[in-house]
Amino acid sequence: MGDPGSKPVSASRLIVSICLLILALERQILAATDENAGTYPGDLEACKTDLTSFLPPPYQNMSYPSCMSVWNNFILRYYQSKDDLLTIVLSAEYTTGWVGIGFSRDGFMVGSSAMVGWFNKKGQAKVMQYYLQGTVPSQVMPGKGELPLSGVPAALALHGASIYLAFQLKLTKPLLRQPIILAFGFTYPKHHRLTHHDDKTTIIINFNAGSMSFAAKGMSSRKKSHGILGMLAWGLILPTGAIVARYFRHKDPLWYYLHTVIQLVGFIIGLGAAVLGVQLYNEFHPDIAAHRGIGIFILVLTILQVLAFFLRPNKDSKIRKYWNWYHNWFGRLALFFGAVNIVLGIQVGGAGSQWKIGYGFLVGTIMASVTVLEALLWMRSSGKADLSSAFQMNPVDQAPPSTFIKG
Numbered sequence: 397m398g399d400p401g402s403k404p405v406s407a408s409r410l411i412v413s414i415c416l417l418i419l420a421l422e423r424q425i426l427a428a429t430d431e432n433a434g435t436y437p438g439d440l441e442a443c444k445t446d447l448t449s450f451l452p453p454p455y456q457n458m459s460y461p462s463c464m465s466v467w468n469n470f471i472l473r474y475y476q477s478k479d480d481l482l483t484i485v486l487s488a489e490y491t492t493g494w495v496g497i498g499f500s501r502d503g504f505m506v507g508s509s510a511m512v513g514w515f516n517k518k519g520q521a522k523v524m525q526y527y528l529q530g531t532v533p534s535q536v537m538p539g540k541g542e543l544p545l546s547g548v549p550a551a552l553a554l555h556g557a558s559i560y561l562a563f564q565l566k567l568t569k570p571l572l573r574q575p576i577i578l579a580f581g582f583t584y585p586k587h588h589r590l591t592h593h594d595d596k597t598t599i600i601i602n603f604n605a606g607s608m609s610f611a612a613k614g615m616s617s618r619k620k621s622h623g624i625l626g627m628l629a630w631g632l633i634l635p636t637g638a639i640v641a642r643y644f645r646h647k648d649p650l651w652y653y654l655h656t657v658i659q660l661v662g663f664i665i666g667l668g669a670a671v672l673g674v675q676l677y678n679e680f681h682p683d684i685a686a687h688r689g690i691g692i693f694i695l696v697l698t699i700l701q702v703l704a705f706f707l708r709p710n711k712d713s714k715i716r717k718y719w720n721w722y723h724n725w726f727g728r729l730a731l732f733f734g735a736v737n738i739v740l741g742i743q744v745g746g747a748g749s750q751w752k753i754g755y756g757f758l759v760g761t762i763m764a765s766v767t768v769l770e771a772l773l774w775m776r777s778s779g780k781a782d783l784s785s786a787f788q789m790n791p792v793d794q795a796p797p798s799t800f801i802k803g
Contacts, residue, residue, distance in 0.1 A: 442471045447485065447560070450553045455562040458483055462606035467578050467597050469558075472497075476603055480567040481546060486578075490515075490559035493594075494585055497561065498528065498577035499543060503598050503676075504684075505746035506530060508577055509541030513552040513561040516584060521552040523561065524588060531746045538588040544568075571603045592749075622672040623741055623751065629666035630694070630734030631758050637662060638727060639762075643769040646776070656705070663698055666734075670695050684744045690737040697730040735759070 443463035448456040460473040460483075473485040486497050498510030505528050513523045525541040543565055550563035565571075579596035598619075601607075637658035644651040673691055677684075704723050709716050742751050 442487070443473070445487075445555070450555045451485070451560060451562055452551050454548060454564075455483065455485060455551055460485065462603075464606070466576075466599055466601075468595075470578050472601070474603065476570060480570055482565040482567055482571055482603070483562070484565070485560060485562045487558045487560045488580065489557050490554065491582070492584065493580060493582040494590065495559055495561060495580045496526070496578070496590075496593075498579070500575040500577055500598070503575040503600070504744065505577055505596070506744060509543045510577065510579075511543065511550065511561060511563050512585075512590065513550075513559065514585060515552070515554065515559070522585070522588075523550040523552045523563070526590065531743065533590055533592055536590045538590075573600055573602050573604075575599075576601050618672055618676060619745055622669055622676060623745060623747065625665050625669035625672065626734075626741060627738055627755060627758070629662045629669055630731070631738055631755060632762075633658060633662035633665060634734065635731055635762050638731060639766065639769065643773055659701070663702060666695070666698060684740075687737060687740045687744050690733050690740065694730050694733045694737060697726055697733075700726055701730065 442465065443460075458475050460475050462475070463471065463473045466472045469489040471487045473487075475483045477483075484497070486495070488495050494512050494514035496510045496512035498505070498508040500508035508528045510526045510528060511523065512526055513521070515521055524538055525543055525545065527537040527540040527542070529535040529537055544567060546564040546566040548564045550561070552562075553560045575598060577596060577598050579593040581591050581593045583591040585591065637655050640651055640658060641655045644654070670691065673688070677688060701723065704719070704726075707719075708723075709719055713719075738755060741747075742755065
């Protein structure tokens with residue numbers, strides 16, 4: 397392959413030490429996250445607001461023993477009776493657009509059901525249940541959902557600068573630990589079709605204990621960090637290392653050391669993305685079998701690539717060509733499925749158009765770079781071939797046949 401035939405032992409030990417250090421730091425971060433789980437204190441002043449003057453019965457007649465500040469200026473009040481009737485009042489500062497609260501099975505938006513309220517431009521109150529079938533507005537289905545609403549109509553009210561959304565659920569059993577999605581948008585729904593949210597978060601409410609987990613409150617940021625790390629590793633750094641190995645071999649041995657360092661950095665960042673993914677899965681158990689399965693598969697491939705670094709035979713070895721085949725094709729498989737998994741992650745994670753545009757721009761840049769470098773490689777190879785032909789020795793000139801003169 398033209399790379400150095402041997403690797404210094406100190407470099408191998410350094411790589412192993414870095415990997416072990418990263419794993420230790422990640423374990424400490426996970427442990428610290430678990431230790432920080434707790435309750436989020438309520439906004440006492442907001443919880444003292446008298447609801448009897450603007451909410452209809454039965455919402456105005458309840459004491460709401462649980463009231464907490466859950467996110468930004470969102471205040472959640474609820475009361476769960478002994479006959480499994482759950483009454484919820486969600487309030488938030490309001491100017492225009494809509495406010496919503498969703499109930500999720502796994503902490504993700506897709507597959508959840510939500511109650512959404514807004515006042516249209518004429519000042520008319522609108523409350524509707526939605527089923528979040530997908531991540532685009534056309535897949536948010538109005539008038540559908542799986543929330544077991546009671547016979548009591550939902551209510552919506554404005555009081556001061558806040559909007560109040562109230563509704564009741566008739567459950568079959570007490571609601572305990574439940575992932576909740578909070579979201580809002582500044583644009584009015586058109587024909588009951590929700591516009592894309594301007595911001596959202598996912599928390600977990602323990603309806604039995606009246607508390608919210610700090611770890612759950614950070615789920616959205618951890619999901620975003622998981623996506624960023626995965627996109628950096630599989631969308632940028634590891635493809636860059638592969639580009640260096642293919643198009644810069646004429647810079648020997650510089651290309652080899654650049655390739656090794658870049659791929660090591662990509663592996664460490666990809667490992668961090670995998671650790672965050674495992675943490676999110678263990679906490680929320682999302683139904684993302686394809687994304688999770690491909691993630692495990694590419695993690696195994698990258699680990700095999702790291703092992704290939706230590707098991708690389710000498711370039712003069714008879715089995716070197718088989719090692720080259722293994723290293724090249726396993727690397728290509730990992731990059732291909734890494735790109736596929738990024739697209740799946742954007743889809744199942746409910747990421748916005750910014751993520752799609754950003755990743756599309758990244759893929760386009762890499763493809764354009766590969767096209768230019770491939771053309772330059774072809775031109776360089778053609779130039780060498782022409783130069784070799786120009787300096788090729790001509791065949792030895794044969795003497796012309798002798799001329800005999802008859803005398």
